[in-house]
Amino acid sequence: MRPPGGGRAHARAASGPGKKRLRHTLNASEYNNLFVEISTAKGHTWHKMARNITTESVKMRFFAEAFSRPLIDNTLRGLWCEFMIAEALGPECASTGFSWYPWDLQIGDGRTTFPERIRIQVKNSASLQSWNQANGQKTDPLFSLTWRKKPYYFERDDPGIPCETEGFLCDxxxxxxxxxxxxxxxxxxxxxxxxxxxxxxxxxxxxxxxAELQWAQQKLRETGRNSSTQRRPSTLRSGIRGRQPCEPVGISDLTIDRIRATFGTR
Structure with a gap:
């Protein structure tokens, strides 16, 4: 867009009580990226005159602000964890969460079933949260494994993709x-x-x-509500209530072969 005045533009802030008068003379290039700040007694208001917004500029702005701090906001941390895992597992692992699947990641052809297809749900928890870093308060990590019904929209939106009527809806x-x-x-x-x-x-x-499986099935059948069994890192490592101990792996050991071995198959 060509600014008025033969390639030059004037940006003004109206004068009056409690207002500051500004005047800028701009060339056409400066005009395209101009933001004029008008200071008033009520605060600051940004008036956009013209700017070239692109897909890349929005992506850069989002990532620069969303992931610029060491503690990730918990509304975004789940996505970060999903893509950490996907990157570790390589191109055979597909992200499915954006398609509103009940599972987040998938190894293998979606039209098959286990073991050719492995569906993964990703959960995350952190000891430090972005909102309590000032007071140093720690969060006690807790994970919920939820038994639920298949979403009502799944057959409509994803015909031909196998999914049980109820369950953990992952492998x-x-x-x-x-x-x-x-x-x-x-x-x-x-x-x-x-x-x-x-x-x-x-x-x-x-x-x-x-016992956990029978309890989850019974609760869903009797109440129609989702039911969850919970895990903590400390009890995962030690193993309680008939569960086998589970040691964590690091990102460098997170491979598809390791995942298949977890099931007892390769």
């Missing part, structure tokens, strides 16, 4: 735990600071006991 949970409690060294963007617990939910190495 494997990967529980991501960021255990660092030192605010000076914690960086949740660093894949090397995370622990990953691999919990298969069926087969001979299932991390869910038969």
């Amino acid at each position: 494997l949970f990967i529980l991501c735990h960021h255990p660092v409690t030192d605010i000076g060294t914690a960086d949740q963007r660093d894949p090397g600071q995370w622990d990953f617990y691999l919990l298969p939910v069926h087969g001979p190495n299932s991390a869910v006991t038969q």
